[in-house]
Amino acid sequence: MKLPHRLARLLAAAAFAVAPTVASAASTLGYIYVGPEKDYGYNTSMDLGRQFVEKTLAGTKTLHVENIPETAEVEKVMERMIRSGANIVFATSYGYLDYAIALGKKYPKVAFLHAGGLKLGDNVGTYWANSDDAMYLAGMTAGAVSKSGKLGFIAAFPIPQVVRSINAFTLGAQATNPKATTTVIWTGGWLQPAKEAEATNSLVDAGVDVIGEQVDSPMTIAQTAEKRGIYMVGKDVDVSKLAPKAVLTGASWNWGPTMVKLVREIEAGTWKPSHVRGDLKDGTVVLDPFGAVVPEAVRKSVLARKGDILADRFVVWSGPIAGQDGKEVLPAGTPMPMEQLESMQFFVKGVIGTVK
Amino acid sequence: MAAADALLTGLPVSTLRGATPLLFVLLGECLTQRAGRINLGVEGQMLVGAAAGYGVTALSGSPALGLAAGAAAGALLSTVFAVLTVAVDADPFASGLAVWMLGFGVSAFAGTALVGLRIDGWMPWAGGITPTIALALALVPVCGFGLLHTRTGLRWRAVGESPEHARAAGVTPWHYIVAGVLVGGVLSGLGGAALSVDYTRTWAEGMTAGRGLVAVGLVIVARWNPWLALPAALLFGLAEALSLRLQAADSAVSAHLLHTLPYLASLGVFAITCARLRRRPGGGAPAALGALLAR
Numbered sequence: 107m108k109l110p111h112r113l114a115r116l117l118a119a120a121a122f123a124v125a126p127t128v129a130s131a132a133s134t135l136g137y138i139y140v141g142p143e144k145d146y147g148y149n150t151s152m153d154l155g156r157q158f159v160e161k162t163l164a165g166t167k168t169l170h171v172e173n174i175p176e177t178a179e180v181e182k183v184m185e186r187m188i189r190s191g192a193n194i195v196f197a198t199s200y201g202y203l204d205y206a207i208a209l210g211k212k213y214p215k216v217a218f219l220h221a222g223g224l225k226l227g228d229n230v231g232t233y234w235a236n237s238d239d240a241m242y243l244a245g246m247t248a249g250a251v252s253k254s255g256k257l258g259f260i261a262a263f264p265i266p267q268v269v270r271s272i273n274a275f276t277l278g279a280q281a282t283n284p285k286a287t288t289t290v291i292w293t294g295g296w297l298q299p300a301k302e303a304e305a306t307n308s309l310v311d312a313g314v315d316v317i318g319e320q321v322d323s324p325m326t327i328a329q330t331a332e333k334r335g336i337y338m339v340g341k342d343v344d345v346s347k348l349a350p351k352a353v354l355t356g357a358s359w360n361w362g363p364t365m366v367k368l369v370r371e372i373e374a375g376t377w378k379p380s381h382v383r384g385d386l387k388d389g390t391v392v393l394d395p396f397g398a399v400v401p402e403a404v405r406k407s408v409l410a411r412k413g414d415i416l417a418d419r420f421v422v423w424s425g426p427i428a429g430q431d432g433k434e435v436l437p438a439g440t441p442m443p444m445e446q447l448e449s450m451q452f453f454v455k456g457v458i459g460t461v462k
Numbered sequence: 463m464a465a466a467d468a469l470l471t472g473l474p475v476s477t478l479r480g481a482t483p484l485l486f487v488l489l490g491e492c493l494t495q496r497a498g499r500i501n502l503g504v505e506g507q508m509l510v511g512a513a514a515g516y517g518v519t520a521l522s523g524s525p526a527l528g529l530a531a532g533a534a535a536g537a538l539l540s541t542v543f544a545v546l547t548v549a550v551d552a553d554p555f556a557s558g559l560a561v562w563m564l565g566f567g568v569s570a571f572a573g574t575a576l577v578g579l580r581i582d583g584w585m586p587w588a589g590g591i592t593p594t595i596a597l598a599l600a601l602v603p604v605c606g607f608g609l610l611h612t613r614t615g616l617r618w619r620a621v622g623e624s625p626e627h628a629r630a631a632g633v634t635p636w637h638y639i640v641a642g643v644l645v646g647g648v649l650s651g652l653g654g655a656a657l658s659v660d661y662t663r664t665w666a667e668g669m670t671a672g673r674g675l676v677a678v679g680l681v682i683v684a685r686w687n688p689w690l691a692l693p694a695a696l697l698f699g700l701a702e703a704l705s706l707r708l709q710a711a712d713s714a715v716s717a718h719l720l721h722t723l724p725y726l727a728s729l730g731v732f733a734i735t736c737a738r739l740r741r742r743p744g745g746g747a748p749a750a751l752g753a754l755l756a757r
Binding site for chain 1: 471476479480573669711714716
């Protein structure tokens with residue numbers, strides 16, 4: 107079996123000789139993280155993907171470096187990885203894209219996979235997943251559990267991915283409580299535990315009883331929410347173990363299968379740089395298990411809506427959607443195009459805060 | 463009205479909470495500098511304090527033991543700074559940076575085992591006051607009185623002003639300098655542990671996010687006076703609480719601008735006090751520190 111397989115690979119390599127791929131037996135993958143690999147958040151989710159690839163594809167070697175800022179330093183780190191034998195680079199933070207594209211020109215035989223973004227190179231592709239469906243479902247849960255109808259959202263920076271999460275969360279909450287509002291606090295940093303704790307306290311003092319978040323790790327907000335006796339929904343990884351009373355549910359990543367698929371394509375020589383996008387349906391995004399406090403009726407209605415999403419009977423980003431000022435942004439029945447989604451810079455009606 | 467309520471409810475205790483870790487570090491650095499050393503390593507000392515405090519709290523279940531461990535870890539790391547700057551007379555700024563990096567690395571390495579551990583800190587007392595807030599507030603008069611109104615404090619200050627004159631008066635300067643660095647180590651370790659064990663109940667790599675350095679800067683705002691460390695820390699705490707609460711109260715001010723508030727406020731006070739103290743050389747800085755800067 108082995109020989110024909112290899113032969114097929116060689117043929118594929120010959121057929122795609124122009125494609126910038128390396129058809130060697132086992133690849134060496136280089137992973138670059140913007141924060142600590144063990145952050146119990148975004149970077150941990152990427153590292154779990156790396157571990158999944160290593161486990162699934164026998165013989166694959168992986169290198170990983172943490173705490174690399176989104177500056178020219180990442181170019182040096184990528185070059186070092188390539189010199190150490192990496193033929194596939196996973197640049198797992200949003201701001202690495204321009205550096206990956208620049209290096210892609212210098213190293214045409216190396217494949218670069220970047221987390222998100224809308225630019226491509228001859229050997230630079232992107233991978234990302236739409237977590238909005240899961241955030242919408244988490245928002246539904248939040249809206250149903252909240253007694254005050256006042257929800258909060260603590261987030262790092264007003265970039266499109268975060269703005270989308272806030273809007274999806276709010277639209278979901280309004281599906282179970284039409285009067286629900288979301289008050290947004292920006293912390294101005296991905297990893298600012300002191301500010302995250304104080305932002306949680308500020309929201310509680312303002313009458314908020316369920317908080318969503320998109321910072322590096324949900325752990326500080328979850329623990330502070332539990333301390334103050336309110337609820338929260340997580341993102342990136344499930345932190346219900348840390349704050350079992352506070353966590354209602356969350357939207358977690360499951361990058362492993364997407365990464366394995368991409369590596370297989372690159373090794374087979376069939377890969378063409380593109381924008382690979384996963385979602386709730388293909389399992390790249392997971393709705394976390396419900397916390398004990400979520401009533402049975404709420405679970406049922408949320409899971410029913412999840413079923414609708416999986417069966418294409420319901421689309422989160424479909425009109426009518428009104429902006430913060432009440433004016434229509436998307437007419438009824440129209441789906442939002444991907445470009446508009448990935449560059450979102452407005453809040454929907456019911457969000458309190460500014461995107462500036 | 464509702465917006466004003468949202469802004470003001472809990473603002474005093476929020477200010478205190480945010481100021482507390484900083485107040486520990488600020489008091490410590492104040493005492494270190496009064497003995498004649500600037501220790502930029504407090505950032506690293508805070509980090510090892512935060513990691514050790516969190517780890518011991520998770521293992522023992524006792525936040526009090528956690529604080530003690532944080533203080534011990536901070537003190538231990540500060541001995542590196544003491545040895546470098548006293549025994550081998552290395553440049554204090556370079557030594558401070560080295561201690562900072564060392565603290566970052568050691569805490570990150572040891573801290574990987576702590577990520578995802580759960581701790582139960584203290585439940586706040588009435589009004590939201592926690593034991594670390596009470597301890598930090600209690601330390602202000604202890605440090606203030608000790609430094610400014612006792613014989614030991616007088617020698618301590620004398621060493622910071624002029625080690626030569628202190629030596630001529632029969633004081634052994636290095637005793638006080640080492641004590642100053644170690645006290646700074648204990649207090650910055652406590653500040654780090656207060657941050658991880660009480661304030662956030664989190665260990666995260668690099669979680670101090672520059673607060674140690676802010677404390678070094680605030681020493682100037684506090685004019686090297688432990689009593690003034692309290693308003694300086696509160697000012698920073700208030701500005702930070704406001705930057706978050708103004709958002710919760712739906713102010714139209716850009717969040718980017720609000721995040722500069724703590725620094726703007728500190729800078730403002732700094733500028734005002736500098737202008738008022740223009741006629742007094744050094745503005746209250748220990749003279750031996752000035753000599754360090756001038757060389």
